[in-house]
Amino acid sequence: MSSSGTNIVRVFLFRIDDGDRRKFIAKANDTDSGGGPRDLRIRPEDEFWPFFERLLSGRETVSRPRTGGTTEILVDEIRCKDGSGEERSRIEIWPQQNNRPNECRIAKVYQWQADHLIQNDPNGGHSVLMLFQQADGIIRLFFTTETVLRTGKWDPTVKAFANEWLDKTSVHPRPKSAFLDLKTKERYTGG
C-alpha cells in the first residue's frame, strides 16, 4: 500500500498580518487584528470548526474567564522544525464567544515561542502560517510566505489550493484563512 505516515491529509493556511505577529509575543491588543493579545482569530467558524474538529484529536472542558461558564476546546500537539531540532507545543482552538459570533480562535500562540520563525516576504507579499497534518495524525507547523507558496516547488495539489486562496486575499472580503481536507475532499479558500 502506498499509504504511510508521511502522507498529508489536511492543510491549514493563515495570513499573518502585522497585528498577528505581536500575538506570537503576546503584545497585540493595540491593533485591529483582534482576538486579544494571544489568539489568532479564524472566521467563519461554521466553515472552520468542523475542519478543526478533524484536525485536532483532543478535547478539554475549560472555564470561560469572562462569562464564568465552561466550554469544550480542541487541543493537540504541534511539531515545528527550529534549526536542526524539532519543538513540540500545545495547540488550543477555542469556539466562538458571545461577543464574537462565528469566530473561533487559535489560542495562546505566544506559548509556541515561534515568533522568530515567521518569514518576511521579500516581494512584499503576505507572511503565512501553515499547519499540515500527516495521515498518522501528527500536526506540523510551518512558516512561509506568499512568494514561496506561489513560486516554490510545492506539491501541485497544495500549490493550487494555496494559490486559489492567495488570489482571493487581495479582494474583499480578503479571507485570512483557508483549509484543505484531502480526506473529506472539503476546502475553504474564502467562499
Next chain:
Amino acid sequence: MASAKEILELLEARRNVLLAGPPGTGKSMLLSEVANLFANRGSGSTPRYDPDAEIPIPPSETTSLPGDIGTARNRKVFRSVLHQSSKYRDFLTGMMPDVRAGKPAGSFRITEGVLYRASEYAKAPDSAALLIIDEINRGPTVQVFGGSIVAMEAEKRLGTDGNPTKNTQYFDLLNPDDGELIEYAFPTKLYILAAMNQADVSVEPLDVAFLRRWAPINLEPSVKVLRDHFDLPAAPSGDLPSTPATTEDVFEAAVRAFEAVNRRIALGRAPEFRIGHGVLMASDGKPNSIPESLAHFATCWRLIKTHIDEAFFGDVRGMAIVLNADQGIATNPFSLEETTFGDAPRAQINGPATLSTDVIYGLMLALAHQAD
C-alpha cells in the same frame, strides 16, 4: 500486497490484469491508485511530507511508467462497473432506440460502449487508454465481451504501429460510423484492469476461457495491515482482560476475533468468503478512547455479522461454529440452541438482533477463542 506500480508493470507486460479478493482487501484503493498514476503521468496524487526538503510538501517523485504506457503522450482512464443488466452494446457497440431530442419516434442508433471508446482512444497516435472494470463478475461477463475475448490477449492486438501482426485477432463489430459489420482488433496500448470478489457472483461464475486472458493478482485479508494500523505488536501475546483497560485491549480483541473468524469462514465456506482487513479500519485514523473503539467495532462487526449471515444462509450450525455460539462461552451474546420442530431436531442461534457497544467486547473475546 501488490502496489500500484507493480500492477502497472503487469499491465504493461500482459495488458489485462484481474484483481481478485474478498471485500475490504484494498481492491478499490488499488484501482484508484493505478488510475491516478496512469492519468497523472506517474506523479503520485497524494501530497507527502518530506522532512529534509526546504519545501515541506514538495511534488511527489515522478514514477517512471513502464514501457508503452510511459511513452504515450496522451493517456486517459475509462471506468465501468459490471452489473446484471450490462450488455455487449454497453461495452462495445450495438443497436439501441434513439430517444434523444429531435430524433423521430422509432429511430435507432449505434452505441459506442466504454471498451470501444477506450480502444478508439488508444488507437490515436501517441495515446494509451486504461479501462477499469470493477465488479467484473457481477454481470453476464462472457456475453458482455462476446467475440472480443480472444482479441483481448496481448499478443493478439494490433502492432505498436497500429498495423496488424501475424497474430492479430479480429472480431465482428457493428461500426458506429456507418452501421456496417466490420472486422475489428484492439490496439496494443489498450490496458484493461478489472476487479472482483469471487464470492460475489450475481449472474454466473466466470469461465476458465475468460479467466485465462487475464494476469491475476490475488489480494488476501491481512492481519499485519491491521496490526500496523492499530499500532499493535506483530503477534498476539497473553490473555486479554474481561473488560478492556485500554484502547489497545479493544484493538487486540478485534484483530484476534477477525483472524479467528476468517479462519473458520475459510474452512466452513471457502477462502473467498473471508472478510478483508479494510472492514475494521476507520477511515480517519484509529479511535481515541475505549467508548469510541467499542462504537467503531460494533459498527464493523454488525457489517461482518451480516456477511456471515449471507455466506452461511441456511446453515445454522456453520454459522454457529463461525460465531463460536456452540462453545458455551459466557461472554458470547450468541448461543446455539438445540430444539425440535415436531419430531425433527432443529438448531437455532439465539442472540441480539443488532450488536451494541455493551456486548461487542465480550463478543470479540468469544470470537477470538479457539475451539479445542
